[in-house]
Amino acid sequence: DFNYKNYPYTVEYEVELEYKHTFYFPDWQPQADEYLSVEKSRYTFVSPQDYTLRYKAFNYPSEPVATTEKNKKLMTWEIKSLPAVIRPYASPSWTELTTSVLFAPSDFQMEGYKGNAASWQEFGKFILTLNQGRDKLPDAILQKVTSLTAGLSSAREKVVKLYEYLQQNTRYISIQLGIGGFQPFEASYVAQKGYGDCKALSNYMYSLLKAAGIPSYHALIHAGNSLEAKSLVNDLPSTQFNHMVLFVPLEKDTMWLECTSQDNPAGYSGGFTGNRQALAITPEGGKLVSTPRYQSAENRQFRFVKGTINEEGGLNIAVNANYAALQK
Incomplete structure (x- = not known):
């Protein structure tokens, strides 16, 4: 059981995931949520020398460090001392607020089906x-x-x-x-x-x-x-x-x-x-x-209320509500 009473404290962990396909790769996002600071995080992608890894980095100041080891290509991303983020109101997506690297394959295979994700057209052919x-x-x-x-x-x-x-x-x-x-x-x-x-x-x-x-x-x-x-x-x-x-x-x-x-x-x-x-x-x-974008003209809410006060002072109310588009 975790019973560490001193605060703040540091949690250190390693994650190893095994997949039987190359259809997608885990993304790297050291900060998963608000109020979380990161002392150090590293992501290394190991692949054959001729494999083309596709990626897009957000809030990462440099290119990954590329090295070779035993005929394998290694690409490493690393950050240190990442302060906690408080997400402001009406902020962009979390990926744009903190360090993130998204990964995608070029050629891939899943259970005997082969495909390529170099373009949306090619990716769609795989689904087809x-x-x-x-x-x-x-x-x-x-x-x-x-x-x-x-x-x-x-x-x-x-x-x-x-x-x-x-x-x-x-x-x-x-x-x-x-x-x-x-x-x-x-x-x-x-x-x-x-x-x-x-x-x-x-x-x-x-x-x-x-x-x-x-x-x-x-x-x-x-x-x-x-x-x-x-x-x-x-x-x-x-x-x-x-x-x-x-x-x-x-x-x-x-x-x-x-x-x-x-x-x-x-x-x-x-x-x-x-x-x-x-x-x-x-x-x-x-x-x-x-897909359809619902504007203010389509997003409507109409409510008609009719009230009647009887001789004893009681109030009878009939309500008719009509909702449209995202108001449903």
């Missing part, structure tokens, strides 16, 4: 490979798509109808093992079981739309309401995402579908995935696109 061949639907579901969309004239109407069908017949369950954290269940599996994670449900919706003749694209995104969730480092292509949605380009508009929700209206992103960049997985590879 993971999704390939997973859009086959059972005949019964194909017939259901035909019956649901019969008589509907516009693509938007068909998207709404099929999205409602998805919401009524599936639920979100996150089961991710190994490459399952990045590769979706097959659409036929979701059709049979009625559940899936964000990738599986987005892929199922993609398959429903494909059966109706409507093209759409899987889109990787960092979901959440924090500033960090909205702060994509767009000049360091890498796996910076924790969620998948569906991107549906229409003739005059674009619809974003949150396929894990059973009550969102079709096309509504909200604060969870709105106002940020996402990586659309197109047939040509990855492409950064922006």
